[in-house]
Amino acid sequence: MSNSKLYNIAVVGATGAVGQKMLETLAKKDFPIGQLKLLSSSRSAGTKIKYKDEIYTVEEATAESFEGIDIALFSAGGSVSKKLAPEAVKKGAVVVDNTSAFRMDENVPLVVPEVNEEDIKQHKGIIANPNCSTIQMVAALKPLQEQYGLKRVIVSTYQAVSGAGAEAVEELKDQAQAFLAGEDLTAHLLPVKGEAKHYPIAFNALPQIDVFQENGYTFEEMKMINETKKILHADALNVAATCVRLPFFTSHAESVYVEVNTETSVRSLQNLLSEAPGITLADDPDNQIYPTPLGAAGKSDVFVGRIRRDLDYHNGYHMWIVSDNLLKGAAWNSVQIAESLINHNWL
Incomplete structure (x- = not known):
């Protein structure tokens, strides 16, 4: 500075x-x-x-x-x-x-x-x-919005336990050791500390992050939906989210389906995102190059890969977005x- x-x-x-x-x-x-x-x-x-x-x-x-x-x-x-x-x-x-x-x-x-x-x-x-999972998604969506316009976004997240705090990280470690030792798993924190039921996260997947709302979505899912519209100034954008906690420590991953308004190509999207601020493109399937949570940990950028056109909808594209939830998030x-x-x- x-x-x-x-x-x-x-x-x-x-x-x-x-x-x-x-x-x-x-x-x-x-x-x-x-x-x-x-x-x-x-x-x-x-x-x-x-x-x-x-x-x-x-x-x-x-x-x-x-x-x-x-x-x-x-x-x-x-x-x-x-x-x-x-x-x-x-x-x-x-x-x-x-x-x-x-x-x-x-x-x-x-x-x-x-x-x-x-x-x-x-x-x-x-x-x-914003919410950590929202930040990395809108960073990747903004260049598409500016260039092609956005019609619809559907996201499924794969979120690290550090998003639930240091206690959740320790509980994952304890449960993993107990599982490998053939012992019973005890759960006191996840999916939500204040809820009546708790489930082990070790070797598991929990399709609940934060509390459920009356519409069947969790608060985390509604945060992603509402925050995305506010940040992108796009009240009419269709956004749906499913947020899942997985048993790794750092970096959230997201599978994002996006429909754009004007015709483009995978190559054009790759070129656009490779030049976008704060984005690192890691997208070479022939050489098994794509972002992973471990690979993104400790780095400040948002990593994007696995960009591909939807097989049924011509203006629909799928991408994989990963970022360190404690850093950029x-x-x-x-x-x-x-x-x-x-x-x-x-x-």
Whole structure:
């Protein structure tokens, strides 16, 4: 970043998986930080965290924590965001929120910088970071929308357990070891911690992420449907989603069927996506080249492959989209928004 000014940054939820990735991303991008404040719940307050060469003590997040802060990156759960994000704004900070608390608020921009960066300048103090599975899909859909127009999108997701938090990662490890030892599997978290029933995730697939809604879709599925329309400014777009949790640790994968409005070809789609910002094309079936969750882990791009025309519908195409859910799906996208705020003087 060329800007020589330094900015005071707060990271709310600094001890969590996404908070840690936010700090890694800020360091990797050499973000121009003057004062850095690490915030968390009272339970995690007092934790020591190293950022670059300095040790910071995590403080309990309160309304007073945001005095003098320019940008506050939130990833501590929706209830914390609802309570403290407005307080941070009152203190003069711009909030980039990584929860679902404000995503569908009509006064809050919902942003993937490669897709709808201009929406940031409409902010009234809060900018929402979309759902991880939405981010990677719209990053791949935006170039198609601009070039050919979109008619319909049907997505099935294959989501990593880290999307359900660090506890879910540990439960997968424990269940896998128990399974291989021939022991009974115990489940306490998935598919939803607060639900009555829990199922093992090890060597399994759970077609439920978040709670079911009255229409039979889960909240995760409805997030993908509604957020996609908002980000792409496409209320009339037909979107359907099925979200599934699978037993791997990092990166979400998606099988996406998209119908475009004007005639094109697989080669044209490949060329278009290979030049799109934030996209890496990995699509050479002759040499078994396609994205995988392990291959995308730790990388900031969205990976696209297996692009092929539908056998029955001429303007229908299938593609496979993979991205690290903790990076582009959360921390990386949040820091990109913060960069946009600074680079365009939108603070």
